[in-house]
Amino acid sequence: MYYIGIDLGGTNIAVGLVDEEGKIIKKDSTPTRTEREYPEIVKDMAMLSLKVIKDAGVDLKDVKSIGIGSPGTPDEKNGILVYANNLRFYNVPLRAEMQKYIDLPVYIGNDANVAALAESVAGAAKGLQNSVTITLGTGVGGGVVINGKVYSGFNSAASEPGHMTIVVDGEQCTCGRKGCWEAYASATALIRETRKAAKEHPESLVNKLVDGDLSKIDAKTAFDASRQGDKIGQQLVDQYIKYLAEGLANMVNLFMPEVIVIGGGVCKEGEYLLAPLRKMVRERVYTQEIPLPDIKVAQMGNDAGIVGAAMLGKD
Amino acid sequence: MYYIGIDLGGTNIAVGLVDEEGKIIKKDSTPTRTEREYPEIVKDMAMLSLKVIKDAGVDLKDVKSIGIGSPGTPDEKNGILVYANNLRFYNVPLRAEMQKYIDLPVYIGNDANVAALAESVAGAAKGLQNSVTITLGTGVGGGVVINGKVYSGFNSAASEPGHMTIVVDGEQCTCGRKGCWEAYASATALIRETRKAAKEHPESLVNKLVDGDLSKIDAKTAFDASRQGDKIGQQLVDQYIKYLAEGLANMVNLFMPEVIVIGGGVCKEGEYLLAPLRKMVRERVYTQEIPLPDIKVAQMGNDAGIVGAAMLGKD
Numbered sequence: 001m002y003y004i005g006i007d008l009g010g011t012n013i014a015v016g017l018v019d020e021e022g023k024i025i026k027k028d029s030t031p032t033r034t035e036r037e038y039p040e041i042v043k044d045m046a047m048l049s050l051k052v053i054k055d056a057g058v059d060l061k062d063v064k065s066i067g068i069g070s071p072g073t074p075d076e077k078n079g080i081l082v083y084a085n086n087l088r089f090y091n092v093p094l095r096a097e098m099q100k101y102i103d104l105p106v107y108i109g110n111d112a113n114v115a116a117l118a119e120s121v122a123g124a125a126k127g128l129q130n131s132v133t134i135t136l137g138t139g140v141g142g143g144v145v146i147n148g149k150v151y152s153g154f155n156s157a158a159s160e161p162g163h164m165t166i167v168v169d170g171e172q173c174t175c176g177r178k179g180c181w182e183a184y185a186s187a188t189a190l191i192r193e194t195r196k197a198a199k200e201h202p203e204s205l206v207n208k209l210v211d212g213d214l215s216k217i218d219a220k221t222a223f224d225a226s227r228q229g230d231k232i233g234q235q236l237v238d239q240y241i242k243y244l245a246e247g248l249a250n251m252v253n254l255f256m257p258e259v260i261v262i263g264g265g266v267c268k269e270g271e272y273l274l275a276p277l278r279k280m281v282r283e284r285v286y287t288q289e290i291p292l293p294d295i296k297v298a299q300m301g302n303d304a305g306i307v308g309a310a311m312l313g314k315d
Numbered sequence: 316m317y318y319i320g321i322d323l324g325g326t327n328i329a330v331g332l333v334d335e336e337g338k339i340i341k342k343d344s345t346p347t348r349t350e351r352e353y354p355e356i357v358k359d360m361a362m363l364s365l366k367v368i369k370d371a372g373v374d375l376k377d378v379k380s381i382g383i384g385s386p387g388t389p390d391e392k393n394g395i396l397v398y399a400n401n402l403r404f405y406n407v408p409l410r411a412e413m414q415k416y417i418d419l420p421v422y423i424g425n426d427a428n429v430a431a432l433a434e435s436v437a438g439a440a441k442g443l444q445n446s447v448t449i450t451l452g453t454g455v456g457g458g459v460v461i462n463g464k465v466y467s468g469f470n471s472a473a474s475e476p477g478h479m480t481i482v483v484d485g486e487q488c489t490c491g492r493k494g495c496w497e498a499y500a501s502a503t504a505l506i507r508e509t510r511k512a513a514k515e516h517p518e519s520l521v522n523k524l525v526d527g528d529l530s531k532i533d534a535k536t537a538f539d540a541s542r543q544g545d546k547i548g549q550q551l552v553d554q555y556i557k558y559l560a561e562g563l564a565n566m567v568n569l570f571m572p573e574v575i576v577i578g579g580g581v582c583k584e585g586e587y588l589l590a591p592l593r594k595m596v597r598e599r600v601y602t603q604e605i606p607l608p609d610i611k612v613a614q615m616g617n618d619a620g621i622v623g624a625a626m627l628g629k630d
Contacts (some may be wrong), residue, residue: 026446046479049343054400071602073602073605075605082604082605083604119465129469130468130469146461151461152571153445153570153571153572154443154445154571154572154573154606154608155324155571155605155606155607156445156571157571157605158569158570158571159568159569159570159571160568160569160601161568161569163568164479164565164568165561165564165565165599166480166481166482166483166559166571167482167483168481168485168557168558170483173378175601176601177564177599177601183585190347211586219389242483243483246480246483249480250479250480250565251491252474253473253474253475253476253478253479254479254569255468255473255474256467256468256469256472256473256474257468257469258469258472277579284477284480284492284624286478286491286492287388287472289388289397289398290388290390290471290472291469293469299449299572312628
């Protein structure tokens with residue numbers, strides 16, 4: 001059997017036909033154009049799904065289900081997207097709307113959760129029953145897989161590790177709370193701290209790497225400076241890894257998954273990030289006398305959304 | 316069918332015969348006497364189990380299993396207690412040792428986890444599939460029930476919410492880490508802060524309530540002073556509830572259980588604790604637009620260990 005996975009994003013709708021192993025057979029995409037009302041957007045999702053199935057030369061009756069991953073909070077049971085601010089979707093009946101066009105079971109899930117499922121089925125956590133996937137981007141996204149299934153709590157609104165406070169009364173978070181992990185471990189946070197340091201230390205390599213133009217600072221800047229021996233760069237990297245480790249150690253103490261998968265652009269730093277990170281996480285776990293989770297880099301990249309959404313329908 | 320539940324503590328071994336609904340039919344206890352080697356202690360556990368079954372007038376063939384809850388970290392799969400410092404147990408083969416005396420399946424679990432299972436089967440979370448139980452005592456214990464079963468991760472060492480850092484570089488925790496929730500929300504932490512305040516403010520009611528003898532301060536002292544309008548007492552209570560709320564909100568954002576159950580002596584403060592706590596937790600949850608978990612007080616009291624251990628064997 002095959003599965004349709006739809007990655008519904010604020011910019012593009014990506015649709016893929018996925019096999020039992022989580023491999024994409026055929027994929028396609030179209031702009032979301034969020035200025036439109038939801039019936040038009042969902043119609044595009046359905047039409048593109050039918051096109052992808054046709055292009056793959058697969059019969060519709062060999063497709064088992066449709067899965068949709070999107071930002072925001074889904075009502076998984078009723079197939080309703082309760083809200084997704086950047087899509088301007090509020091209580092959108094995604095399942096019912098899709099089924100106007102295609103008579104298949106429709107599953108919905110949060111994008112960070114389906115990314116975790118993708119890593120679990122076909123990526124860095126392949127073959128493992130329990131894993132946690134953390135994505136370090138604009139925010140800190142997270143998904144938990146337990147017994148091979150996404151864990152999302154009673155209201156399908158879990159898990160949001162990015163909004164776990166690690167510093168009471170700390171940095172302001174976009175969610176309204178203070179001191180969330182996201183406010184320290186996201187790429188956004190690293191950029192914020194790098195800009196602050198560049199302003200305070202105009203003599204530093206951090207500043208020189210962007211020719212004094214702080215708007216050019218990105219999540220690589222501090223790492224680049226640190227690799228070249230810059231003291232400020234190194235402090236920034238040390239501090240970033242420390243906060244990242246604090247949150248990861250919390251996830252270990254809470255979930256004890258077989259593996260923690262981390263994704264997002266900052267993971268391109270490879271062992272320069274991972275080696276100290278593994279050490280710092282281990283030091284912060286409450287016990288040292290038993291096997292502990294490994295930390296691995298995500299493998300699914302941009303396909304995570306399609307594959308994870310598709311796998312929502314797999315038994 | 317019936318189930319034997321054994322609450323193996325540092326002071327006493329409590330054994331109960333429990334029915335399908337989690338009700339104790341018969342119970343008994345004997346001192347643990349941890350100065351002894353484990354074969355003697357386990358023999359006592361077995362003999363007391365047989366006695367309880369006999370005293371209850373139940374036939375051994377109507378007993379389905381034996382469950383043992385203990386402090387420390389179990390290897391649930393192999394029935395080995397990997398370590399429990401206060402019992403001086405290291406890699407003790409509890410299952411094999413018990414089965415020398417009684418030919419029944421033997422399950423083992425961490426005491427905080429079985430307490431959570433007890434609340435789930437017969438207590439404040441009865442009838443709910445997903446719950447989190449937090450016990451505020453010397454430390455902060457925690458257990459997570461998912462789909463009616465204890466969640467303990469791949470190594471049976473989860474979940475330890477008490478060792479989730481909420482203040483990076485904060486108060487020293489007994490686990491070696493800094494800023495753990497336990498170092499702010501345990502009864503021990505509240506007593507520490509109350510003593511500190513009493514010392515700094517000898518004029519406060521906190522100080523008068525113990526006749527200036529700081530060793531008499533317990534987890535009630537700050538609440539008693541606060542109820543009587545003492546400013547220092549109120550500050551202590553406000554601060555305690557805030558840190559408690561920060562950790563509980565993390566648990567909500569991470570697990571979204573149907574209910575969070577809180578136990579331990581401090582819960583005797585009732586609505587004086589719970590009303591502000593519910594409000595502060597809610598404010599800290601990342602979303603307000605969906606149903607959120609309720610917070611309830613634990614109901615199982617001292618029976619939690621027996622009932623939860625017994626229910627480890629229930630399908």
